[in-house]
Structures are given as structure tokens and as C-alpha cells.
Amino acid sequence: MQNLTVNGDRLWRSLMETAVFGGTPKGGIKRLTLTEEDRAVRDWLTEQCLALDCRMSVDEVGNMFFTRAGTDPTLAPIAIGSHLDTQPTGGKFDGILGVLAGLEILRTLNESGYETRHPLMLVNWTNEEGARFSPAMLGSGVHAGVFDRLYADTRVARDGQTFGDALEAIGFRGDTPAGSTGMAAMLELHIEQGPVLEAQGKDIGIVEGVQSMRWYDLVIEGVEAHAGPTPMALRKDALLAAAELILLVERIANSHAPGVGTVGCVEVHPNSRNVVPGRVALSVDLRHPEDDQLDVMEAELRHEIGARLKDGFAITLSEHWRSPAVKFDSLCVDAVAEGAAACGYSSVRIHSGAGHDSAYIARVAPTSMIFVPCLGGLSHNEAESTTKEQCLAGAQTLLNAVLCLDRSLDVRAGDALGTIGVAVGMGSVGHIEDTATPGDNRI
Template sequence: MDMKVKPLPEQLRDLRVNGERLWDSLMELAKIGATPKGGVCRLTLTDLDKQGRDLVSRWATEAGLTVTIDKIGNGFLRRAGRNNSLPPIVTGSHIDTQPTGGKFDGNYGVLAGLEVVRTLNDHGIQTEAPIEVAWWTNEEGSRFVPVMMGSGVFAKAFTLEHAYAAKDVEGKSVKDELERIGYIGPEEPGEHPIGCYFETHIEQGPILEDNDKTIGVVTGVLGIRWYDCVVTGMEAHAGPTPMALRKDALQVATKLMQEVVACAHRHPPHGRGTVGMVQVFPNSRNVIPGRVKFSIDLRNASDAICDAMDADIRGVAAKLSAESGLPIEITPVSAYPAQPFHPDCINAVASAAEALGYSNMRAVSGAGHDAVYMARLAPAGMIFIPCKDGISHNEIEDAKPEHITAGCNVLLHAMLERAGVAGG
């Protein structure tokens, strides 16, 4: 970061957000697309998404912010600083949800940013650098792919034209739906400057809750490797075929599936190994399986360790193939590099949590977030708070009001540290 950052003036160290106001805003936004089970279904670029964007835009305007929309529908809500030539200190997330989404995933990050601004307004605090709150289009990817679309276009991970051409199951395109709801803006994605970026989010996992910690100081996002694996045997009648003469693809496949989990255990502490999809052919009760196709999901905290896990599982597959005589094919499907966050932003979050007296721990994100793409462009960091039982992408997703408030207080102090206080 170019700008030098001074410690917060003593009179601001006791500054806190209005947690009740933040909670009320979250509950108000959650009414748009509310489901009978207490969750939210507000798919991207639907009429409900438009209502959510309109509401957040109105709140921003009421808080004195200027609203800018770019060509992929990302929104930037700006609070001017004393020196507006400095790149803004940005926070944000998304307000689209899963079909069976909760009230907090994404929404919390946007409204926490808005509450930071409201708090600064309440106390008449001017920052040196501008502060902005961003929402990113189609983070969830539940209606259109790719996921993290708005931030991905912004970061030039893929083109605007590629995003525009994406269609939902009804054949409706991103471009047509953006035009229909009135959220194609004039600004070219990526032309908006960012000095640094923070994202506040529920953990979407059980680690903070399990460790009884209030704040997760996120150091990075796990790298992801996805594969399709095919084991080929031979179909045969389950009755007449002796056990010693079988070429049972499923028995070999299940051994490799177990090794996917074992591979994660061999690469601690952040190793993850999952088989989530299995297809058995011919899938008949009295036929020995002749072909099994299954997914492999490997994750870890660095690309080097992901490479090691790749070599590990391929070595095991080769050994099982040699022992069984059955061909095993592992084909990469997609890969996302591990993304470490910037030490300055990590330290800003950690320092704020300590100064505010919140229990905290270093954490990694096993899920992707818009902060992944922002970290390619500017120093970035994330703040996690616990969610009940680690459950997310589910209508029962829940978080405690005191944790919601705590995460926003950390965001407030971390942003003030990076933005600086005019005259401070």
C-alpha cells in the first residue's frame, strides 16, 4: 500500500457500530425472497435481486453515498475522503443467494460495510482515503456460471462477453437479464480503483464455533483441484461369476475413494478430500459393476501442497490399477489456485480484533469468495464470524447478533486503520 497509516486517535478506539441497526437491516433485506423455512431465495438478476439492489442503493443514497454501477452490474457505494485522489478502501460481498439460501451469506458483508459508513456518519468522522462498499454480481453461480462472475470480470479472470453470454436453464442470458432489471451501468469493469479490500463473512464451516472463537483472521483461501475419475471393469452376472474371476469396478473405485480422504489426512492441517458424485454402470442389482465414474475434490492452503496431493492420489491410483488389473483414468476438470491474503490486511484484522477484546484465531477459507479475485488486484483480507453448526447454503443458516456486531466492529477498525482519519 502506498499510503502510510497512522494508529487510530485515542478518542476513536472506543468507536463501535450500531449492532441493532445492522441486524435490522439484515432482517429487512431478508424479507426480499423470504422462504417459508426462514431462509432466502433471491437468485441473481431476478426481479427479487433487483428489489434487493434497489433497497441497498436507497440505503446508500440516504447515507450520503454516491452509487456507481459497472457493465456487469457490480455496485460501488462511495463515501468521499479528505483526499479523493487516493484509491478507496473497499469492503463488500454479494446479495444474491442460493435457491435454499440463508440471511447472512454475502448479505452480511455488504450490509456490514454500509453500517461502517453509517457509524462514521453518526460520529462525523472524515477518513483520509475514500471508503467504498461493493456488491458483486452472481457470486453464488446458482443461476449462471461461472461463479464469482462480477468480481471475476472485474479482475479480468474472464471477459465481459463470456459472462454476458452465460445462460440459465430457461435460456435467458446474463446480458438480457441485466438489461431487463436495469443494472447494466456505464463503467468498464476493472477500471474502478481499489486501494485495499476487506470482506466480512460467516465462516460457512464449524471451526470457529468448535474453538469458541468470535473472529477468524483469514490468512487465505484454499486451492482447489477437481477431477473426474473412471474405473473400468467388466459387467457380469452376480450369481454365476465366482469372486476370484470378477472385474468389479466398484470395489476398486471404493478403495480409491477412501484414499481421497486418506490423502487429505496425509497433508494436514488444511488438507481436504471429498468424493461427492458417483455414477455406477449399469447400476443394476444383480450385475457386477463394469464402470464407475466419480468426482474427486482436493484442497489445501498452497499450490505446492495441492501439487503434492495430486501426485499422491495419482500414485495410489496407479498402485490400485496394477494390483487389480483394471484401468483407472483421472482427468482434471478445473483448478483454482490457492490465494494468500496480504500481510498488511491480515494484521489490520488481527490488530482490530485484539484491540476490541474479541477472541480470535487464524483461519483459512475452504470456500471461494469475491475476495479471491480482489486479492489479485490489491491487498485484501477477510474477517470470519461463526455460524451455527457451521451450516450455510441452507435455509437454517444462522449467526448470533453479538457475532454479527463483533465482525462489523473489526471491519470498522481495520478499514479506519487503512483509510486513515483526516486530521488524526
Template sequence: MKPSNIRIDDKRYWDSLMQSAKIGPGSQGGMSRLALSDSDKEMRDLFVRWCKDAGCAVAIDRMGSIFARRKGSDDSLPPVLVGSHLDTQIHGGPFDGCAGVLAGLEVIRTLNDHGVQTLRPIEVVNWSNEEGARFTPAMMASAVFAGVTPLDWALARKDKDGIAFGDALKAIGYDGSTPMGGRKLDSYFELHIEQGPQLEEKGIPVGVVTGSFSIRGMNIRVGGENAHVGPTPMDRRRNALVGAAHLIVAVNEIGWGEHQARGKATSARIEVLPNLFGILPHHAQVTCDFRHPEVEGVERMVRALEARLPEIRHRSGCDVEIVERWQYGSEAFSRACIDLVRDTAKALGIPSMDILSEAGHDAFHITHVAPVAMIFTPCEKGISHNEKEWSKIEDLAPAANVLLHAVLARASR
């Protein structure tokens, strides 16, 4: 394979990212562009305008995901899909998601600049609600697209103010009519910042994502009993917050136990009721997350926690039950697409390394309906889901060029 010498326009890609970064600013200099918020609408409107200016036809599906299509010379062939997400965390940065969507747009703009006509159509997608920061779960629209999650269930998911996803979509005018799924795709490529420190530490600009850590999540409910914080003797207290505290520390210790093997475990969310001064809480719910490069490793961590529950019950006097479990990360990326990304980097003279994804991405769901590959880029100190998240165009452009030529190769066959 010998790629042509066309390259993306670094300045235009960067300018688009910086225009996006101004929409939905966070309180600490980063981003806070929650799914289906007014700022999400503003960004979507800008993205749609950019795509139309680039000659694309734009379709919106029932989950509000945006598909911008550049025709192929045989437009009946399944398209090569490229994209990521334009929503951000509540305290997020300008590159998580946006780097991938806008790299897809830059691929199309570059092909236009050079008058390159591909055999297959190419589509750029912005998946709705990847972050799950406003509506849970994360990666919801790609899950519905791939038939992993039912549409009606997803449309009915509510944010903390009780607003349903479907109503929020209508409110911003992105309740599209394109039917969900059932559409043949040639392949799906997603460029994303690594969100970890490996590429930066090794000074390698392109991560060829070969798969994912195994990820297990669970909600654990801790049941205590309301009582006065003053007169109740210590040995009669059943404080749900204390039970949750024991649990959170146990999860953390289990993560440290697998640290050498690159395993990690944490609790990032707690709900406490009534959460008031003067009364022992009767209810707590803790969301726990376990990640490990090996399936056996993550299962070992989950078993370790299950083994600690009796002691936590005993020490806190509370009921402790796992009430919900989920898992992902075992989805297989496409060998052919992974090889294509690796070979393309090599042919372009860009250093790359194989890497596992340690975060969830829309690409995982799309593996159920198309061959998939992901390309990671370095980000400063590996910081992400933090308003300090940062990358430079020198970090992003090499991967964007690999994306360009991988997509071009795939769309030309």
C-alpha cells in the same frame, strides 16, 4: 494505534440482515436467492435505496456489481473497498455474503452517525454471482473486475435454461455501464461467516484470515456404452454410472486419507446421460474438489486420484478422463491489511485468532489488484450452504466493529 470509541449500531445491522433474509426465501426456512433472479433484483433495489439514503453515489459495472461510494475529503485518492455478495446458494442461509455487504453498509451508516469524514473515499460493493449456483463459475464478477476472466466470456455464460448472464443482467436492469477494472483501489476488506466450526468451538468472535487452503477442482468424464439393462451380460457392460461411482468413492477415500492433516476431497456434482430407466448410460461427468492446508498436500491428493484411474477404468470397463482442471487458494492476502485487522481487534479488546479460509471468496480475485484482508465470524455449528445456516448478532457485531475501525484507519491515511 488507539481506535475511537465509535461502534456500529447492532440493532440496525441485525434489522438489515433480517430484512434481507425475507427476500428470496428457501423451501426449508433459509434462503434461495439465486444470482440475477427476481429476488436478487428485489434485494439489489433495497440495497441501492439504503446506500442512497446513506448519502452514497451508486455505480453499476458491466458485470452488474454494485459500488456505493462515500466521498473522501480527497476524493481523488483510491477508495477503500468493503463488501461481499448478496446472492445465495439454492439452499443457503441469510449470512453467507449478506453479513459482509451489510456490514460494509453499517460502517458507512456509523461514520455518518458520528459525522466522521475520512480522507479517502469508502465504497461498499455487492459482487454479482459469487455463489455460482445459477451461472458457473463462482466468484465470476470479481474475477472479471480483477482481470482474471474476460468480460465477454463471463457475459456469455449460460444457466441451465440457456439464459446468458448478460441477458439476465439486462432483464433485471443491472447491466451497468461502469467499465470493468483498471480502477485503483487502496485496499479491499471482506467480512464473512467462517462456514466452518473452528471459531464457535473455540469461543473466539473474530477470525483473522491469513490465507487459504490450496484448492484443486476437476471435471472427470466417464465414457461408457448404451445397452439394455436386462439382457446384456455383466462382463459386457460399460455403464458410465458405475465408472462414476467407483470414481466418487475413490475421491472420498483420498479425502479420508488426509483427514488428520485437515485435507478434504469430495464429488458434489454428477451429470449422467441419458439417465433413463432401461438403458445403460454412455456418459457421466463428475466434478471433484480437493482442499488442503498445504500445497503439497493437495497435490498429493490429486496424484493419488490420477494413480487410481487405471483401476477404475478396469473395473468399470469405461473410459475415464480428466477433461478440465482449475485451482485457487494460493492468492496472497496483504501482510499490512492482515496485521491491521489483528491489531484492531486487539486494540478493541476483542479476542481473535488467525485462520485459513477453506472456501472460495471474491477476496481471492481482488488480491490481484489490491491489498486484501478478510475477517471471519462464527456461525452456528459451522453450518453453511444449508438452509439451517445461522448466526446471532453477538457473533457478528465484534467483527463488524473490527471492520469499522480497520476501514477507518485505512481510509484516514
């Protein structure tokens, strides 16, 4: 294992070579899912993998699988990869690094003639970003049974095209039934998209899971009034109540570290300089690695909203979306830790604050992730930046972890279809409405 070393220069060249598919003048990438740019990078990946004698399959929602044979044909493949689509003003690394590091590992293994026991399978998941077709992580979600194929096919882009039509237009509707591709395990390398590794000076993040996340809509109704002649004591200013709730979300998050809380959207009505706001709508995003701690954060929010109702404001809190905490498989997490340590990389165990394909894949296969730093924690931005050395460290850790799992795992192909530790029914829920008014104190 110590002698197998990925080629950092070759990996970097792959990153730069594919960055032209949708490349922007500012050095970013605009490669929305299932567009011509997406087709171009998919064709490029196909050509590279077929040249490595990998077997290709594409499933019904365009997820791409390239398999390098192992020595034991009865074993299920170990999967590596991520996604190649980007945000409208995305960078060169988000998702892409995970796929191209996987390609680099296939090349390294072929070059050395190294034979793994399990087959090794490179994956490109369709529509991770959710920027063109909402929701995000759609391809991996269908694979994991979170969504069905019909749901995916009927998602509609702003340009009016459906996911299904777009998939066929670029020629990537495969015939492999969605979800039928078994895996012994899945490892995903990704940029952190946050500032923790950089702030702590660590090379590698060993990802233990994905935070529990909930999105809420909060609407505050006061009384609209003229800003001049209305004495302060006689006002019901919805924006003042909103400001207190914005600061409350911060206080709740601060008292439940490492939980976070964010108000990202504010809409003020009527939004006129000389009118006391009568209504304010806020989005609230709460996250915590532990579901029960997120329950506590939510309860505190609801309690304080209840107190506000006594002041004569009408406040409605609706749950818009939720995603429960994901705990990655301990064997996979340990393999990542061992992979980083084998090369002397500094590392820290962290939870992902963002959603990833691996959050869904963890429902049907043992899974973990590897994070590398990105400059300033910046992502979803054309200025997204990770150095060649950081990419190399991530790819080398990924290779080490794969070889570690190849030794320790013993999953038969027939057992690798959603039979391992799947928590069914913990999935994303729809728009749960929970309304409270002063006369109907249900918050």
C-alpha cells in the same frame, strides 16, 4: 477509533428487512442473481446509500459501488462489501452480512461525522454464488480480469436467459467499464461456512488466504457381470476399486492436514441390484492452503491409480477445474487482527476453504477477509444461522480494520488499478484432460 461503535441492533434490522426479498417459509432466502428478488434488494441498497450521500456507480456487469468521500481526494478508496445473491435454498447471512455490515459502517461514520483519509467504498459483487449462472464469482472475476465482459454476458441460465439479458432486464447494466474502479484495499466480512471457529470457541477468523483447490473426474472401468453366478475371484468390480479410491482420498487428506479431500458425486453403471458394476464415475475435490502440498496430494492420488491399473482396471483421471492458493496481503491481514484485538475479540488465523469474491480481488488490490462463526458450520442452507452478537463482532472488527488501514495505507487513486502484487497467469484453467488406460500408462 475506540469511540466509533457500530449499531448491532440496526445491522440486525437491516438483515431481517432485506431477508424478505426472496424470503422462504423455512426462514432462508432464494434470491438468485439478476432475478426480480435481486433487483428488489439492489434497489433497497441504492436507496439506503443515496440517503447517506454516497456517490453511486454500476459497472458493465452490474457490480455496484457506493463511495463516501474521504479528506484526501487523491487517495484511492478502501473497499468493503460482499454479495447479495443467494443459493436456491440459501440462508440470511452468506454474502449478505458483508454488504450490510458495510452499510452499517457508512451509517456509523455518517452519524459520528468521522472523516476518513481515503474514500470508503461499499461494493455488491454480481453473481458470487454461481447458482443461476455458472461459474461462481463472476462479477468479481470480471473486475479482476479473470473473465471478460463478453464471457459473462454469454453465460446461460437453465431457464434459457443469458447473463447479459438478465442484467438489462433488471436495469443494472451500468456504464462504468468493468475493472476500471480502483481500490486501495478490499476487506470482506463473511460467515465462515465451516465449523472451525465454533469448534474452537473463537469470535473472529483472521483470513490469511484461500485454499488451493482442484476438481477431478475419475472414471473406473471394470467388467460388468451377473451378481449371482460370477465367483468373487473372477470379478472386475469397478465399485470395489472405487470404494478403495474413495478411502484413498480420505487417507491422502488425513496425511496432509489441513488439506481436505472429498468425493461428492458417484455414478454407478448400470446401477442394478444384481449386476456387478462395470463402470463408476467419481468426482474428487482436493484442497490445501499451499499449492505445493496440493501437488503432493495429487501425485499420491495418481501414483495409487497407477497401481490400480495393474489389476486390470481402466482408470481415467481428468482435471476438471483448478484455482491456485491465494495469499492475502499481510498489511490487510494484520489490520484485521488489530481490529479484532482492539475490542478484545478472540480470534484465530485461518485459511478459507471456500471460494470468495476476495480470492479474485486479491489479484488487483491488497485484500483480506474476516470470518464470523455460523451455527454447526452450516451454509448454503435455509437453516444457516449467525447470532446478532456474532454479526456485531464481525462488523465492529471490519470497522476497526478499515480505520487501521486508513491510517497505514497511502495508495494514490492513479496507482490503484491492478498494479499491486498481481500474479497474472495463475488463474482458473479449463478442462485439462489427462487420460490413462492399462495400455497407455500416462497417469
